[in-house]
Amino acid sequence: MASSKKSHARAQPCVLPGGFTVLALQFSPDSAAQHQLFVKEHRVRAETSSHRPQDRTLFVLNVPPYCPEAVVKDLFSQFGSVQSVELRDHPGSSKESGPRLSKFFRQAEKQGFKVGYVVFQDSSSVTAAKSHPHNVPLVVCTEQRPVRTGVQKWIQQYTDSFIRPENLQKIVDSFMEDYDKRKEEEAERQRKEAEQQQEDEEGWVKVTRGHKGTKARPHTEAANQRTLQKEMRKKKRKELMNFYTWQHRNTQKEHIAELRKKFEEDKQRIALLRAQRKFRPY
Structure with a gap:
């Protein structure tokens, strides 16, 4: 017991x-x-x-x-x-x-x-x-x-590390098909956004009324980029180049400094070519 x-x-x-x-x-x-x-x-x-x-x-x-x-x-x-x-x-x-x-x-x-x-x-x-x-x-x-x-375990792991080419090709083809499909969808979406926010010659943007209950669309990256480029063009048109005397003087100084820099670079390049011509390995 x-x-x-x-x-x-x-x-x-x-x-x-x-x-x-x-x-x-x-x-x-x-x-x-x-x-x-x-x-x-x-x-x-x-x-x-x-x-x-x-x-x-x-x-x-x-x-x-x-x-x-x-x-x-x-x-x-x-x-x-x-x-x-x-x-x-x-x-x-x-x-x-x-x-x-x-x-x-x-x-x-x-x-x-x-x-x-x-x-x-x-x-x-x-x-x-x-x-x-x-x-x-x-x-x-x-x-x-x-x-x-x-x-035996190491041999098995080494054998399993080899990839069959046909299996790898199937995975690559499937990945590329999905990638091409995503790129096409992205290009189509950008094209529709560009059409909706396209400006006319006077700078007006056509706004269409969406379906009832839809929320307002936020500004896209393409629209923000076009707005920024438009502002830069306006700023360049308003800017006066070499209007004042000091502007013309500064432009001349910058041009002379650029020429001197280029002249020094050419001198160094010529000296290097001359040294290479004097070099005789045998």
Whole structure:
């Protein structure tokens, strides 16, 4: 009777003071070493993203480098259907800090332990993962799910780094089609704006009445640029060149200074040509 009580006590989950539950991780069935994962239910007040629902998301710490997202998904699938898995270097918001790049131009990932967010289909899966006994390890590498490490992993990563030309060509063609479509839409929009705000010979702009309930259109960049050019032309017409004596004198001084500068540059160029003519390498 005492032995059954001891075995029942060993099957209880190990809960730490911070609310984390310890899950044992074993690389292979015949491996003697074990690794520990720390999991808890993800509950953050500032988290408003729908990618991490607070009642179905499990926060995982100390994820080893040999466990990518696919492996983590398979490990936690025994507790229930997994919707998504996200591994990050540091805990934080799900919003991406940098621009999204193509899958062919991804930045090099940092090799180290990561934190994970496992989203289940059902909230009961989170409870099942937290109540898992700590003396029953989760096996990473099995015959049905082999995990490569060491040289085999590097060879696989090197092989996967090569891009098939036909796949890359399809992505490039799709991107260029979208780009051409956006450029055509932008050119059409600018043409319509130019027609609506086109000035006549006397400087009047034709204003048409829009649909009922539409708001007034703000000034566009093209309209502001035309207005600025118009003001500059008016200013140049009003400006009198060399009308006063001091204006004519300053113009002559600037012209003489420019001629002297050009004369010095020509002297230096001639001296350089003469030095090159005297140079005899042999």
